[in-house]
Amino acid sequence: MSFRSRSGEQVPSLTAQIARASNPGGTTAIWVRDRLDGLWHDEDFADWYPRDGRPGLSPAQLATVCVLQFVLGLSDRQAAQAVRCRIDFKYALAMELDDPGFHHSVLADFRERLAQDDRADRLLDLALARLKEAGLVRERTTQRTDSTQSWPRYAT
DSSP states (O other): BBBOOOTTTTOOOHHHHHHHHTTTTHHHHHHHHHHHHTOOOOOGGGGGGGSSSSBBBOHHHHHHHHHHHHHTTTOOHHHHHHHHHHHHHHHTTTTTTOOOOOOTTTHHHHHHHHSTTTTTHHHHHHHEEEEEETSSSSOOOOOOOOOOSSOOOOOO
16 A cells, blocks of 8 residues: 545535534534644554555545544544544545445554554654644643642531
């Protein structure tokens, strides 16, 4: 499988229209797309895949599916089914409504690639840097430890 970049793709207009109409309050997947789009780019994964061969799935999309899978507590099968069936997942991944998705085993293959060398750490560092740039994460600060409770304690 080779690397084929899909970064920077816009959400298809029909997918966006139906996702907004069917989920007016939004969902976790919609929030991820709206606020974290660009967290990863396919080019960030370029050294994970060969340049020749049959084009594969977008690694940035697979990373996004893995995040949604973790946040929502989904199994690989459930996550792959969500990509096939849920409009908000298609919105989050900038997919056409008729996109068939992928087989659940793709997620295990992606995590296997992620576990090699220090890829997971590099990906996390990159995500944190981009979240800081977007103002969604701040640098760690020192918390005061000299404060005390200001209300009286009563015996019960």
